[in-house]
Amino acid sequence: MPNQRRGAPRSESARLAILQATASLFAQRGYEHLSIEGIAAEAGVSKQTIYRWWPAKSDLVADCLLDGMLLPSRLTIPDTGDLRADLIAWLEQLFQLLQEPDGRGLMISLIAAATANEQIGGRLRDSLGGDSSLAARLATGVEAGQLRGDAPVTELGEALVGAMIVKALSGRPGESADAVRLVDALLVPPD
């Protein structure tokens, strides 16, 4: 028998306001300058209501990332049937994002958040290139005969995302030609 809950249930509007305020301030100021007090003020909520449900700032950001409130949707990898073209187009999208100041700031902030919470690192990896989207796209390429059957899709995905992260961190945004070179270096066509 389910223990009958006593008292008022959790306020969904407060929860949403907190998540939206977090996403908004994260996009505006970045992870470093994100404060619980600022989020509470922006959301019209008391600090306690945040501390009651999230143990730390990083967990709050992790929830936002999980709900897809932080990453632009254009960063998902397409599937036109041509693996090489899809990968190049996807990387070019990412590199273009890094060339916009706000875009680079967003990526840097996501990396900073990931250093504080490895759940965020995992989600970032998965959202961009990890076991979900990118690795799945690579697996599709294997099935289509565009990639060797024994190609380590997980490692390749991490290498692609990692190369982008290194470019973001070192402030050397990639150009279109870099995307082509990188993909051609990693993608060994089947014999």
Added chain:
Amino acid sequence: MPNQRRGAPRSESARLAILQATASLFAQRGYEHLSIEGIAAEAGVSKQTIYRWWPAKSDLVADCLLDGMLLPSRLTIPDTGDLRADLIAWLEQLFQLLQEPDGRGLMISLIAAATANEQIGGRLRDSLGGDSSLAARLATGVEAGQLRGDAPVTELGEALVGAMIVKALSGRPGESADAVRLVDALLVPPD
């Protein structure tokens, strides 16, 4: 003839004490919990002496990294003449470092510092896999005929280091087999 300096010269002992205190506290507590006041106390120096010479905490860390006070020396890539074996051995060293809690903490802290200062990102990239050591080692491999002449050494270096960073951030330390798979996926032998 530039105007000869007047007044007391900068204290070299204070400068060294500050850098060493920074490196020590960085290794102990990580970048997040590094405070100027803590560094000043540890170095036996007043805060102003730090603020006089370094505009921000991240610049202080960048100087430490430049002086090689933060990275273990075992992370430089060897050169035995066998490129594949060297790369695998180097990656295994890195993965092993990430499996020690302190080692992972160090790497995470370096990444966190890099998000605050792109000079640090550049230095981290260069120290590990960028234009200096790793790319040079790859270039040597090209000369030795172990790598295609048109191999994009810079992109490959970024991909290798990036893959390691993704593993560090997502808390999935690599194993020896992963190192082998990654190197074999990236290294296309010449025809």
Added chain:
DNA sequence: ATAGTAATACGCAACGCACCGTATTGGTGA
């Protein structure tokens, strides 16, 4: 040579500010 002056670096102490994480209080709704 020998003072005096200017410029600079230093340690020490204190300030106002922002944010942290934790109470406490009183209101409200299931």
Added chain:
DNA sequence: TCACCAATACGGTGCGTTGCGTATTACTAT
């Protein structure tokens, strides 16, 4: 009734800045 909520207050930490007194060094006028 009792969990949730907003509001408010609290002690603590670190920030970046400022003012003070004191060395240390080079320039300059005697």
